[in-house]
Amino acid sequence: xxxxxxxxxxxxxxxxxxxxxxxxxxxxxxxCLIMFFFMPFWHVYGEQNYSxxxxxxxxxxFTEKVNEFVEQYTVRHETDRQIPVVRPPAGSDxxxxxxxxxxxxxxxxxxxxxxxxxxxxxDWQHGLSIQPININFQVLPGYEMVLNITPTEAGEYxxxxxxxCGILHHAMxxxxxxxxxxx
Amino acid sequence: MNPQxxxxxxxxxxxHRPAENLIKANAIAATIFLAVGGFLGLxxxxxxxxxxxxxNAQDFYTVLTGHGIVLLLVWILxxxxxxxxxxxxxLLRCRLATPRMGWLAxxxxxxxxxxxxxxxLQGRSxxxxxxxxxxxxxxxxxxxxxxxxxxxxxxxxxxxxxxxVARDERTYEGSIPLVTFGALTAAIIAVxxxxxxxxxxxxxxxxxxxxxxxxxxxxxxxxxxxxxxSSQQINVAAHVAVWYAIAAIVxxxxxxxxxVSRGAFFLYILFISIASAHHLLGDPGLSxxxxxxxxxxxxxxxxxxxxVHGLTVPGSIEVAQREKGHSKGLFEWLRKAPWGNxxxxxxxxxxxxxxFIGGISGVVMGAEQINFLIHNTIYVPGxxxxxxxxxxxxxxxxLSLWLVPVLFRRELVWPxxxxxQPWLFxxxxxxxAFFMMGAGTLGVSRRHWDMAFTGSAFEWAYPGMAYTxxxxxxxxxxxxxxxxxxxxxxIVGTIxxxxxxxxxxxxxxxxxxxxxxxxxxxxxxxHAGLGVKGFPxxxxxxxxxFLLLIFVVYYFINYGYLASxxxxx
Numbered sequence: 001x002x003x004x005x006x007x008x009x010x011x012x013x014x015x016x017x018x019x020x021x022x023x024x025x026x027x028x029x030x031x032c033l034i035m036f037f038f039m040p041f042w043h044v045y046g047e048q049n050y051s052x053x054x055x056x057x058x059x060x061x062f063t064e065k066v067n068e069f070v071e072q073y074t075v076r077h078e079t080d081r082q083i084p085v086v087r088p089p090a091g092s093d094x095x096x097x098x099x100x101x102x103x104x105x106x107x108x109x110x111x112x113x114x115x116x117x118x119x120x121x122x123d124w125q126h127g128l129s130i131q132p133i134n135i136n137f138q139v140l141p142g143y144e145m146v147l148n149i150t151p152t153e154a155g156e157y158x159x160x161x162x163x164x165c166g167i168l169h170h171a172m173x174x175x176x177x178x179x180x181x182x183x
Numbered sequence: 184m185n186p187q188x189x190x191x192x193x194x195x196x197x198x199h200r201p202a203e204n205l206i207k208a209n210a211i212a213a214t215i216f217l218a219v220g221g222f223l224g225l226x227x228x229x230x231x232x233x234x235x236x237x238x239n240a241q242d243f244y245t246v247l248t249g250h251g252i253v254l255l256l257v258w259i260l261x262x263x264x265x266x267x268x269x270x271x272x273x274l275l276r277c278r279l280a281t282p283r284m285g286w287l288a289x290x291x292x293x294x295x296x297x298x299x300x301x302x303x304l305q306g307r308s309x310x311x312x313x314x315x316x317x318x319x320x321x322x323x324x325x326x327x328x329x330x331x332x333x334x335x336x337x338x339x340x341x342x343x344x345x346x347x348v349a350r351d352e353r354t355y356e357g358s359i360p361l362v363t364f365g366a367l368t369a370a371i372i373a374v375x376x377x378x379x380x381x382x383x384x385x386x387x388x389x390x391x392x393x394x395x396x397x398x399x400x401x402x403x404x405x406x407x408x409x410x411x412x413s414s415q416q417i418n419v420a421a422h423v424a425v426w427y428a429i430a431a432i433v434x435x436x437x438x439x440x441x442x443v444s445r446g447a448f449f450l451y452i453l454f455i456s457i458a459s460a461h462h463l464l465g466d467p468g469l470s471x472x473x474x475x476x477x478x479x480x481x482x483x484x485x486x487x488x489x490x491v492h493g494l495t496v497p498g499s500i501e502v503a504q505r506e507k508g509h510s511k512g513l514f515e516w517l518r519k520a521p522w523g524n525x526x527x528x529x530x531x532x533x534x535x536x537x538x539f540i541g542g543i544s545g546v547v548m549g550a551e552q553i554n555f556l557i558h559n560t561i562y563v564p565g566x567x568x569x570x571x572x573x574x575x576x577x578x579x580x581x582l583s584l585w586l587v588p589v590l591f592r593r594e595l596v597w598p599x600x601x602x603x604q605p606w607l608f609x610x611x612x613x614x615x616a617f618f619m620m621g622a623g624t625l626g627v628s629r630r631h632w633d634m635a636f637t638g639s640a641f642e643w644a645y646p647g648m649a650y651t652x653x654x655x656x657x658x659x660x661x662x663x664x665x666x667x668x669x670x671x672x673x674i675v676g677t678i679x680x681x682x683x684x685x686x687x688x689x690x691x692x693x694x695x696x697x698x699x700x701x702x703x704x705x706x707x708x709x710h711a712g713l714g715v716k717g718f719p720x721x722x723x724x725x726x727x728x729f730l731l732l733i734f735v736v737y738y739f740i741n742y743g744y745l746a747s748x749x750x751x752x
Contacts, residue, residue, distance in 0.1 A: 002431035003438050004274055006357035006700025012441040018710055020718040021443050028490040032483035039475045039551045047750040048552055054467030079640045124318045125400055127559045133748045134626040136558040138466045140400045145467035150750040158643035162559040162628035164311050170631050171638035
């Protein structure tokens with residue numbers, strides 16, 4: 001009896017299972033469990049995790065925090081639009097705002113230092129994508145995501161928006177600088 | 184009353200006239216939407232081919248929204264409704280419950296799909312398939328989706344009703360066939376899916392007309408993915424059922440073990456729906472424990488189910504082939520398979536492609552931390568072209584190439600052309616998946632009109648290889664579309680121009696014969712003497728171990744790369 005007919009045995013669940021199937025189920029189950037336990041393992045031993053730290057924040061309040069941050073630490077401006085480049089002290093709280101259609105402000109960080117990065121949106125959903133290292137997070141209005149990040153290589157990075165956010169989504173691009181102060 | 188049942192002289196299947204008409208209507212609607220969605224997909228791929236960029240930004244986002252909704256929801260669900268009616272009424276030789284409600288369901292789905300399509304074409308609802316709040320679409324965008332979902336829900340209830348009628352009227356003996364069991368799995372997941380859709384889309388519709396002031400974006404994503412991902416899990420259950428059906432139709436293959444195959448479907452019912460959480464791995468506001476448990480389908484038990492089907496479907500074919508005498512070495516059964524029959528080649532390409540491309544990539548990118556490397560890059564569409572286009576769509580095409588001649592009693596037209604169909608479509612979509620995944624690994628975003636960032640205050644250039652991959656994706660899309668065009672031509676040609684089969688299949692008043700089940704009295708597993716060392720399907724086992732090897736290596740390559748990027752916690 002094929003798969004489009006009723007099972008050949010009325011009490012089909014009592015039919016013994018082929019060894020090939022049992023062996024495969026065993027092997028596959030072991031792999032499934034390895035994959036499952038690898039995620040918590042990486043939380044303990046890996047260095048790329050998100051703790052889940054986040055807060056609810058009204059968009060106006062987040063904007064205030066960003067503006068305070070920009071006023072305090074701006075070191076220069078870039079492009080015709082005079083976008084501030086902000087150089088916060090190593091280890092401090094830093095802020096990044098996603099909005100239609102830019103990231104604000106430009107951050108300049110030190111290699112090897114750990115910062116508490118606060119990210120949120122004041123309008124629609126955005127996607128924080130740092131290139132070319134290619135790490136990606138979802139940015140939601142009303143939620144302040146806190147990531148402890150440690151840039152490990154100096155250089156000039158792109159901040160891309162990779163969550164569709166309307167007609168100029170593809171123009172939502174910014175920079176992020178990592179400088180090496182160790183030498 | 185008109186005579187209601189006919190028995191197909193070629194296949195022995197019994198068709199109930201209203202069910203047959205509904206299957207035809209839903210399958211034709213599905214094919215039309217497949218053609219529309221495929222055309223939109225071609226425009227998307229040609230726009231993302233940087234040297235061509237055929238659409239402007241506004242049209243691109245509109246077309247991309249349409250492509251996603253038409254193919255991921257409309258084509259698939261119309262076909263699945265046809266499949267549910269087939270797996271209940273036809274396979275159980277039973278009258279379809281409440282056929283009039285079936286036409287109501289069909290009408291609602293058609294009106295709903297049309298309403299949403301109009302909203303998208305008007306250009307003010309270019310919000311992508313996901314329509315994440317607070318980005319607004321026009322109210323009729325949501326309304327159309329709601330009507331469509333209500334129609335689909337009615338169709339699912341008719342399927343359940345037909346199972347009850349079949350049991351009640353004793354149209355079959357024993358348990359329902361495995362394929363019907365798979366369809367039942369799909370239907371149960373569909374209820375969950377549609378419920379999620381209703382829970383989120385109805386408030387969003389009310390929000391769009393001003394009755395609700397605010398919808399939380401995280402809650403929206405959480406519930407919406409209960410619709411958006413679970414709908415793809417319906418597909419998995421449905422196309423696995425189709426694989427088993429085609430193995431039965433082409434080879435007369437028996438399930439290696441009813442218990443194992445049904446157990447695997449049951450794991451889908453229990454665990455597959457929670458995995459929609461893997462869309463939220465990069466989101467703020469959810470705990471790590473929640474993410475790990477859900478993204479892993481509760482310790483990957485639904486992945487286990489797919490791995491089991493990955494063995495038992497080709498395994499059942501291998502056993503059937505070995506019984507016919509193709510038993511030399513490990514792979515004679517596969518070499519001697521009817522590769523020129525598009526029903527088989529389509530099914531087998533779907534199986535292999537779903538496993539190696541869609542399946543592996545999906546599980547790897549659904550690992551909590553690897554997801555940071557992939558979230559919202561074009562790797563994601565690469566993955567789901569491997570599952571939905573290469574897996575589900577190709578399986579449904581293969582079944583259609585068998586079912587349409589049976590339904591319409593006409594011979595398949597242009598059989599030589601039809602032979603090419605699965606290869607063009609299968610290899611084209613496989614290459615698309617491969618190139619998109621490659622470009623995504625290099626950081627290219629999904630849902631993005633211009634990877635060169637025209638109009639931005641800054642400049643940024645992706646590696647040259649990313650540009651090459653997006654161009655090759657365009658070339659592959661042309662190949663896949665050629666396969667799609669052949670499919671539509673062959674189906675439409677068969678319906679209108681196919682030669683009528685010589686033996687008529689008349690309706691009669693007689694009640695169909697009862698579907699006999701337990702005829703054999705099997706002892707043991709029934710495969711004694713086949714294969715090697717008690718393994719009745721050794722070739723399949725080797726293939727399965729090969730898949731697992733690639734899976735394991737690819738998984739750790741990704742964690743290895745992850746370990747090299749910035750530290751974050």
